[in-house]
Amino acid sequence: MVEEKSSPKKEKKKKIKRSKSKKVFVAKGKRKSSIARATIKEGKGMIRINSKGMQSYNTNKYVQEIIREPLLFLGNEVSTIDISVNVHGGGVMGQAQAARTAIANALALYFDEQKLKEKFTHADRSLIVSDSRRVESKKYKGPKSRARYQKSYR
Numbered sequence: 001m002v003e004e005k006s007s008p009k010k011e012k013k014k015k016i017k018r019s020k021s022k023k024v025f026v027a028k029g030k031r032k033s034s035i036a037r038a039t040i041k042e043g044k045g046m047i048r049i050n051s052k053g054m055q056s057y058n059t060n061k062y063v064q065e066i067i068r069e070p071l072l073f074l075g076n077e078v079s080t081i082d083i084s085v086n087v088h089g090g091g092v093m094g095q096a097q098a099a100r101t102a103i104a105n106a107l108a109l110y111f112d113e114q115k116l117k118e119k120f121t122h123a124d125r126s127l128i129v130s131d132s133r134r135v136e137s138k139k140y141k142g143p144k145s146r147a148r149y150q151k152s153y154r
Contacts, residue, residue: 022041022042023041023042023110024039024040024041025039025040025041025106025109025110026038026039026040026106027040027102027103027105027106027108027109028102028105028130029097029098029099029100029101029102029103029104029105029130030098030101030130030131031090031094031095031097031098031101031130031131032090032091032094032131032133032134032135033089033090033094033134033135034087034088034089034090034091034094034095034097034098035087035088035089035098036085036086036087036095036098036099036101036102037085037086037087037102038083038084038085038099038102038103038105038106039083039084039085039106040081040082040083040084040103040106040107040109040110041081041082042080042081042082043080043081043082044079044082045078045079045080045081045082046082046083047067047068047071047082047083047085048082048083048084048085049067049085049087049099050085050086050087051084054067054068058092058096060092063092063093063096066093066096066097066100067085067096067099067100067103069100069104069124069127070100070103070104070107070120070127071103071107073107073116073119073120073123074107074111074116077111081110083103083106085099085102085103087099097126097131098130100127101126101127101128101129101130104116104120104127104128105128108120108128
């Protein structure tokens with residue numbers, strides 16, 4: 001007599017379907033030795049720089065205005081997106097201008113149908129194009145890149 005072994009049935013794991021309708025765009029910006037990476041996604045209008053709120057990042061209103069400049073082209077649509085920027089290197093103004101360029105590039109990708117890239121280029125080209133200038137390296141026989149040590153014959 002042959003006995004049939006009943007094997008326990010393996011239960012299939014249910015897959016959770018996540019909606020992939022959220023758009024997320026990442027763009028970068030550079031200025032001097034500062035590098036910024038901006039991430040834009042659907043949200044409630046939060047702007048974070050290095051995981052801090054915009055108000056607590058820098059108390060200088062001029063620096064905050066530089067960073068917010070690309071958002072002036074959007075109008076009411078600013079309240080529908082979250083912006084997160086990671087910046088490192090350089091000084092305060094270099095970081096602000098790098099963040100500005102990164103935000104403008106990410107907005108141009110996110111709102112592609114509005115042709116923001118043309119608006120940014122028409123208003124100020126540095127909103128879209130990163131500044132290619134870098135610090136010149138120091139040479140020998142001098143304290144800096146072009147200056148030379150003084151000579152004295154007396």
